[in-house]
Amino acid sequence: ACSSYRLRDALHPLWQSELTVSGGTRQSPINIQWRDSVYDPHLKPLKIHYDPTTCLYVWNNGYSFQVEFDDSADKSVIMGGPLENHYRLKQFHFHWGAINEWGSEHMVDSKVYPAELHLVHWNPVTSTSFEEAIMENNGLVVIGVFLKLGAHHAGLQKLVDALPAVRHKDAIVEFDVFDPCCLMPSCPDYWTYDGSLTTPPLTESVTWIIKKTPIEVDQNQLEEFRMLLFTSAGEEEKRMVDNFRPLQPLMNRTVRSSFR
Ligand SMILES: NS(=O)(=O)c1ccc(C(=O)NCC(F)(F)F)cc1
C-alpha cells in the first residue's frame, strides 16, 4: 500500500507540478513519529475562544471549501499552548481523499486518516493583516484535526448542508453563526512543530498544532465532501478529491508533544 501512495503522490494532477520552496527546510505536512516526539512540560494548555457570530461565509476556492471569519478584531482567538501571544481565526478548510484509505495531509506513525481539518490563525501583534502574516516567521498558527470514519457529526452537518451551494470553484454562500469549537476533540493533547503552508506559496510561517485525537464523521458526510468540484461552472467537471500535499522531509526538526 505504501508504494501505491508514493506512486499516486508523484502522478497526482494537483501535485504533478509539485512546487518545492527552493531550499525549504521546514515544509509541511510531515509524518509524526510518536516515539520521536519530545514531551515538553512547558507547553501550556491551548486556550480557544471562538465567537460564532464572526462566521461570514463558505466558498469553494478551487483547492478546498473554506469558511471565512471576520478577523477585524480579537473576537475569535487562540492563545496558550506553544504560543507567545494570541492569534486571530481567519478561516478553516479541509483536505480529503477519493476513498477512505487516504486523505489527511499529516500522518501519525504512517497512519493516514480520510480527512484533515485546518483552522488558520494569524498573529495580530506582529502583523497588521493576514496577508502580511503569511510572510512572517511564525506569523500563522494552523490547528490540524484528523477526521476518522465513525459516528455522524451533528455540528459538521450544518456545514455539509451548505456544500451543494458551493459545488463549483469560486462559488460562495452566506454562512452565519457557526462555532468551530464543535469540530474540536475534547482531548487536549497535541503535537506541535514549525512548518509551512501546504499549498502555494508554501511559505515557512506556520506553527502547527496537531490534535492527537480525531473527530468522527460518517460515510455520507465524507461523500458530500467528494461531490465538490475543482472546476468552475461550465468547465468539464473534475471532482474535488485528493486535495492533500505529499509528505515532506522532517529535516532538522523536533516534534514536541503536550502529553506524556
Ligand atoms: N493547508 S494550510 O497549510 O493550512 C493553508 C492555509 C492557508 C493558506 C492560504 O491562506 N493561502 C492563500 C494565501 F495565503 F494567500 F497564499 C494556504 C494553505
Ligand SMILES: [Zn+2]
Ligand atoms: Zn490546509
